[in-house]
Amino acid sequence: MKAYQELTKEELLTLKAELNAAYEDAKGKGLKLDMSRGKPAVNQLDMAMDFLDAVNSQSAMKAEDGMDVRNYGGLDGIPEAKKLMADILEVKPENVIVCGNASLTIMYDTVSRAMTHGILGNTPWCKLDHVKFLCPVPGYDRHFGITEHFGIEMINVPMTPEGPDMDLVEKLVSEDPAIKGIWCVPKYSNPQGYSYSDETVRRFAALTPAAPDFRIFWDNAYAIHHLYDDRQDQLLEILSECEKAGHPDMVFEFCSTSKVSFAGSGIAAIASSKANLDDMKKSMTIQTIGYDKINQLRHVRYFKDINGIREHMKKHAAIMRPKFEAVLKVLDEELGGLGIGSWTKPNGGYFISFDAMDGCAKAIVAKCKEAGVTLTGAGATFPYKKDPKDSNIRIAPSFPTPEEMAMATDLFVLCVKMVSVDKLLE
Numbered sequence: 530m531k532a533y534q535e536l537t538k539e540e541l542l543t544l545k546a547e548l549n550a551a552y553e554d555a556k557g558k559g560l561k562l563d564m565s566r567g568k569p570a571v572n573q574l575d576m577a578m579d580f581l582d583a584v585n586s587q588s589a590m591k592a593e594d595g596m597d598v599r600n601y602g603g604l605d606g607i608p609e610a611k612k613l614m615a616d617i618l619e620v621k622p623e624n625v626i627v628c629g630n631a632s633l634t635i636m637y638d639t640v641s642r643a644m645t646h647g648i649l650g651n652t653p654w655c656k657l658d659h660v661k662f663l664c665p666v667p668g669y670d671r672h673f674g675i676t677e678h679f680g681i682e683m684i685n686v687p688m689t690p691e692g693p694d695m696d697l698v699e700k701l702v703s704e705d706p707a708i709k710g711i712w713c714v715p716k717y718s719n720p721q722g723y724s725y726s727d728e729t730v731r732r733f734a735a736l737t738p739a740a741p742d743f744r745i746f747w748d749n750a751y752a753i754h755h756l757y758d759d760r761q762d763q764l765l766e767i768l769s770e771c772e773k774a775g776h777p778d779m780v781f782e783f784c785s786t787s788k789v790s791f792a793g794s795g796i797a798a799i800a801s802s803k804a805n806l807d808d809m810k811k812s813m814t815i816q817t818i819g820y821d822k823i824n825q826l827r828h829v830r831y832f833k834d835i836n837g838i839r840e841h842m843k844k845h846a847a848i849m850r851p852k853f854e855a856v857l858k859v860l861d862e863e864l865g866g867l868g869i870g871s872w873t874k875p876n877g878g879y880f881i882s883f884d885a886m887d888g889c890a891k892a893i894v895a896k897c898k899e900a901g902v903t904l905t906g907a908g909a910t911f912p913y914k915k916d917p918k919d920s921n922i923r924i925a926p927s928f929p930t931p932e933e934m935a936m937a938t939d940l941f942v943l944c945v946k947m948v949s950v951d952k953l954l955e
């Protein structure tokens with residue numbers, strides 16, 4: 530396969546005509562496919578319907594410690610749910626608070642509390658002239674949405690296959706006291722599917738921030754979301770690394786069972802040091818008398834323990850894997866060696882990240898849309914929805930069937946080729 534950059538103008542023009550004809554053909558097929566949001570497919574949800582029966586009108590409603598889950602109380606969660614979430618994160622139950630149905634809410638609340646009340650006695654962020662967050666890019670759009678919502682300035686930090694560019698993180702964090710946080714998806718990152726190396730985690734734990742209330746927002750959303758049995762990324766546990774490095778309070782870790790049980794009806798948790806959790810609870814106790822303990826109990830009764838969750842996640846993987854493979858096959862076969870794009874091949878998580886030639890992403894997404902395939906908006910993976918290179922596109926293979934994914938990717942590669950040829954002819 531010859532790289533497009535090596536083609537003559539005449540060859541490019543001939544190719545352009547062929548691609549245009551194929552595109553008109555594709556448009557005629559009336560496709561209506563969506564690879565935009567990383568939500569579980571219907572058969573993943575169907576697979577867990579008996580989860581709903583794990584707690585019913587016949588069930589004993591007492592938690593391990595005798596607490597009646599139907600009544601008020603238990604702000605930080607029932608003991609067995611704390612243990613379950615702690616095992617997912619490989620931390621101690623005493624470092625965990627089990628909250629409501631979504632980790633995004635906890636992240637929002639954590640930033641909101643820091644804005645209005647400050648962290649561990651430090652000045653509330655809303656009283657400061659400048660508050661900044663580091664944002665590894667590409668990243669998760671909803672993280673950036675939270676910090677943008679609170680008027681926090683976001684600074685891009687490039688991602689590498691080992692994690693964020695740590696030279697830059699160390700430099701910025703140690704020099705600028707206005708930098709109060711960094712968003713991280715440390716395992717099977719959204720959208721690249723990268724997992725941070727041990728060295729990256731250790732460098733995070735060893736950070737010496739200029740701001741005493743700097744926190745790492747460690748969103749371990751895909752901690753147990755492997756695609757393969759024999760190829761699984763391992764992530765060093767950050768809480769204990771921070772403790773070892775003498776910075777026990779530097780991290781807030783988040784996770785949920787949104788993509789384990791039901792999206793939107795799972796349970797979510799935060800893990801952190803005792804000092805941070807006690808600080809949070811001062812506000813939490815004003816906010817609620819306790820979260821949904823019946824759902825916490827339902828999770829424990831259904832999954833039993835971490836091994837039950839791991840077995841269940843294998844069933845999810847069996848459904849997800851063919852979809853990822855369908856996308857990767859088309860990308861490899863159709864774009865391999867052409868020099869007009871690169872893409873990630875994750876071992877887990879929910880996404881594949883595609884980098885087109887600079888200046889092409891928006892046009893590719895628009896061309897796909899015109900022919901019936903919806904992708905995540907170009908730019909969405911960057912703060913302020915601005916991809917400086919207009920190059921990154923997030924592919925979310927989870928929702929359509931493998932056959933639909935293959936069809937959608939066929940159209941996607943056609944659009945990548947068309948837009949790249951146009952770019953080279955400019």
Ligand code: PLP
Pocket residue numbers: 567630631632633634669714719748750784785786787792793797
């Ligand atoms: N964090 C990341 C990195 C995600 O990709 C997602 C969903 O796509 C979430 C959090 C949302 O999690 P939850 O449903 O617990 O709010």
